[in-house]
Amino acid sequence: MNTLLKLQNYAGGRKIFLPLSLFLSAISSLTGMLPYIFIWFIIKELFHIEGDYSQVGITTYAWWAVGTAVGSVVLYFTALTLSHLVAFRVETTMRWRAMQKIVRMPLGFFDNNSSGRIRKIIDDNASITHTFLAHQLPDLAGSVLMPLTAIVLIFVFDWRLGLACLVPIIIAMALMSFMMGNKGKKFMENYMTSLEDMNTEAVEYVRGIPVVKVFQQTVFSFKNFHNSIISYKQMVFEYTKTWENPMSVTTVVINGFVFFLVPVAVLLIGYSGNYALVLLNLFLYILLTPVFSQGIMKSMYMNQALGQAKEAVNRMESLINAEPLQSSVNPKSITKYDICFKNVSFSYPGAANKAVDSVSFTIPEGKTIALVGASGSGKTTIARLVPRFWDADTGQVCIGGTDVKEIDHKELMNHVSFVFQNTKLFKTSLLDNIKYGNPDVSVKAVERAVDLAQCREIINKLSNGLDTKIGVEGTYLSGGEQQRIVLARAILKDAPIVVLDEATAFTDPENEHLIQKALGKLTKGKTVLLIAHRLTSVMDADIILVIDESKIAEQGSHHELLNKEGIYSKMWNEYQQSIKWTIGKETQYV
Numbered sequence: 001m002n003t004l005l006k007l008q009n010y011a012g013g014r015k016i017f018l019p020l021s022l023f024l025s026a027i028s029s030l031t032g033m034l035p036y037i038f039i040w041f042i043i044k045e046l047f048h049i050e051g052d053y054s055q056v057g058i059t060t061y062a063w064w065a066v067g068t069a070v071g072s073v074v075l076y077f078t079a080l081t082l083s084h085l086v087a088f089r090v091e092t093t094m095r096w097r098a099m100q101k102i103v104r105m106p107l108g109f110f111d112n113n114s115s116g117r118i119r120k121i122i123d124d125n126a127s128i129t130h131t132f133l134a135h136q137l138p139d140l141a142g143s144v145l146m147p148l149t150a151i152v153l154i155f156v157f158d159w160r161l162g163l164a165c166l167v168p169i170i171i172a173m174a175l176m177s178f179m180m181g182n183k184g185k186k187f188m189e190n191y192m193t194s195l196e197d198m199n200t201e202a203v204e205y206v207r208g209i210p211v212v213k214v215f216q217q218t219v220f221s222f223k224n225f226h227n228s229i230i231s232y233k234q235m236v237f238e239y240t241k242t243w244e245n246p247m248s249v250t251t252v253v254i255n256g257f258v259f260f261l262v263p264v265a266v267l268l269i270g271y272s273g274n275y276a277l278v279l280l281n282l283f284l285y286i287l288l289t290p291v292f293s294q295g296i297m298k299s300m301y302m303n304q305a306l307g308q309a310k311e312a313v314n315r316m317e318s319l320i321n322a323e324p325l326q327s328s329v330n331p332k333s334i335t336k337y338d339i340c341f342k343n344v345s346f347s348y349p350g351a352a353n354k355a356v357d358s359v360s361f362t363i364p365e366g367k368t369i370a371l372v373g374a375s376g377s378g379k380t381t382i383a384r385l386v387p388r389f390w391d392a393d394t395g396q397v398c399i400g401g402t403d404v405k406e407i408d409h410k411e412l413m414n415h416v417s418f419v420f421q422n423t424k425l426f427k428t429s430l431l432d433n434i435k436y437g438n439p440d441v442s443v444k445a446v447e448r449a450v451d452l453a454q455c456r457e458i459i460n461k462l463s464n465g466l467d468t469k470i471g472v473e474g475t476y477l478s479g480g481e482q483q484r485i486v487l488a489r490a491i492l493k494d495a496p497i498v499v500l501d502e503a504t505a506f507t508d509p510e511n512e513h514l515i516q517k518a519l520g521k522l523t524k525g526k527t528v529l530l531i532a533h534r535l536t537s538v539m540d541a542d543i544i545l546v547i548d549e550s551k552i553a554e555q556g557s558h559h560e561l562l563n564k565e566g567i568y569s570k571m572w573n574e575y576q577q578s579i580k581w582t583i584g585k586e587t588q589y590v
C-alpha cells in the first residue's frame with residue numbers, strides 16, 4: 001500500500017486514475033463471477049432441479065450470463081486504459097525528477113556512481129514501475145477479490161463442498177507465505193543490487209575491450225565482471241532451489257481441486273436425498289475452482305511484482321531524494337578572482353581518512369599555484385573543491401572573498417575552466433565541441449581559439465575542417481590532439497580562473513610542446529591552480545604547494561623549495577634521475 005501511495009505521488013493530475021482503475025478492475029472481477037452463477041441457474045432450470053421448468057427463466061439467465069461476461073471485459077478494458085495512462089505519467093515524472101536531480105548533484109557524485117549504474121537506476125526502475133502499474137496492478141484487485149468472492153460462494157451453495165475446497169486453498173496459501181516471507185524480500189533487494197553491479201561491470205568491460213584484446217585476454221580477465229555474473233548466478237540459483245519443492249506442491253494442489261471435491265460429493269450423494277442438486281453443485285464448483293487456481297497464482301506473481309515495484313521505487317527515490325548541491329538563498333556574484341582555502345578538511349563519503357586535512361593557502365588574482373606530491377596525497381581533491389565537485393566538510397573555499405557555497409552555481413561554472421587528464425569530446429562536429437557551453441560565439445572567435453590552442457594543423461588536415469564530426473566515418477583524434485581541442489574550448493570560454501589537473505599527461509613530446517604553448521595562452525593573466533607530475537611544468541609557478549598525506553608539507557617558489565632540501569628537493573632529484581634514464585642505458589642529463 002505504501003508503494004502504491006509513493007507511486008501515486010508521481011501521477012500528477014492523473015492521481016485519481018489509480019484508485020479508479022483498481023475499483024473498475026475489482027468490479028470487473030466480481031462481474032466476471034456472475035456468468036458462473038447464471039449457468040448454475042440455467043442447469044437447475046433445465047433439469048427441473050428443485051422447481052418448475054421455465055423457458056423464460058433460461059433465456060433471461062442466458063442473456064444475463066452473456067451480459068455480465070461482456071460487462072466484465074469492458075470494465076477490465078477501461079481499468080487497463082486508466083492504469084496505462086497513470087503508468088505513463090508516473091514513469092515520465094520519475095525519469096524527469098531523477099534527471100533534474102542528477103544535474104543538481106555535485107560533480108563528484110559521478111565519480112562514485114558510474115554512468116552504467118545511473119542508467120540502470122533510472123531506465124530499468126522506471127520501466128519496472130510502468131509494467132507494475134499498467135499491467136499488473138489491474139490484476140491486483142482481481143487477484144484479491146475473486147478468490148474471496150469465490151470462497152463466499154462455495155459456502156453459500158454447499159458448505160460441505162466448500163470445506164473440501166478450503167483444504168487445497170489453505171495448503172497453497174501456507175506454502176505461498178513460506179516462499180514469499182522475509183527471504184523473498186531480501187532476495188528482491190539482492191537481485192536488484194546484483195543486476196546493477198552486472199550492468200556497471202558490463203559497461204566497464206566494454207570500455208576496456210581494447211585492453212582485453214591487446215593482452216589477448218578473455219572475459220575471465222575482467223575479474224569484477226566475471227565475479228558479478230557468478231554471484232548473480234549463484235544467488236538466483238540458490239533462491240530458485242528453495243522454491244523448487246513448495247512451488248511444485250502448490251501447483252499440483254491448486255490444480256487438483258477435483259481430487260478433494262469428488263470424494264466429498266460421493267459421500268454426499270450417499271447421504272443426501274437430492275443427488276441431482278449435489279451433482280449440480282459439484283459441476284458449479286468444478287467451474288469455479290480454476291478461479292482459485294488463477295487467483296492464487298496471480299497473487300503469488302502479484303506479491304513478487306509488488307516486491308519488485310517496491311524495490312524499484314526505493315532505488316529511484318534514493319536518487320530523487322539524494323542530497324543535491326546546496327545553493328544559497330541569496331546567491332552572490334564573483335567580482336574578484338583570488339582563491340583562498342581557509343583551514344579546509346574533506347573526507348569522501350564512507351572513507352575512514354581525510355582526503356584533505358586542514359589545508360590553508362591563497363592564490364592571489366592572476367597568479368599560478370602548483371600542487372605537487374605523491375600519488376593519492378590529495379592534490380586532485382583539493383583542486384576539485386574549487387568548482388564544487390564536493391563541498392568542504394569544515395573550513396571555507398573562497399573566490400574573491402566569497403565562500404563558493406554562496407556563489408550562484410552558474411556564475412561559478414562560468415568563471416572557472418577546468419581541464420583534466422581524461423578529456424571528453426562529444427560525437428559531434430569540432431565546431432560544436434569547441435563552442436560547447438558558448439553556443440552564441442562567432443565563428444571568428446572560434447577560429448581565434450583554434451589558433452591560440454595550436455589546433456590549426458588538426459583542422460587543416462580534415463576535409464570538412466571545423467564541421468568534421470568526431471567519432472564517425474573513421475575520424476578520430478589522438479590523445480594530444482583531443483587535449484588541444486579541449487584547450488581551445490577553455491580558451492574560448494575565457495574564464496578568469498583555470499584549474500588544470502594533469503593536462504599534459506601521457507602526451508608525446510611534439511604534442512606536449514604544442515599543449516604547453518596552448519596552456520600558456522589559456523592561463524595568461526588568469527588565476528591558475530595547476531597539478532602536474534612533471535616537475536618541469538610547475539617550476540615557473542608563483543607558489544608550489546607540496547602535498548603529503550592530505551596536508552601541506554612545504555610551500556614556496558621552486559628555488560626556495562630546492563634550498564629547503566626537504567620533500568620537494570628530493571622529488572626534484574628523483575625526477576631528474578627519471579628523465580636521465582632510458583631503456584638499456586643511462587644517458588647524461590644536460
Ligand SMILES: Nc1ncnc2c1ncn2[C@@H]1O[C@H](COP(=O)(O)OP(=O)(O)OP(=O)(O)O)[C@@H](O)[C@H]1O
Binds near residue numbers: 111348373379382
Ligand atoms: N571519488 C572518490 N571516492 C573515494 N575516495 C577517493 C575518491 N577520489 C579519491 N579518493 C581518495 O582520496 C585520496 C586522495 O586522492 P586524490 O585523487 O586527491 O590524490 P592525488 O594526489 O590527486 O593522486 P594522483 O596524483 O594519483 O592523481 C586517495 O586516498 C584516494 O584513494
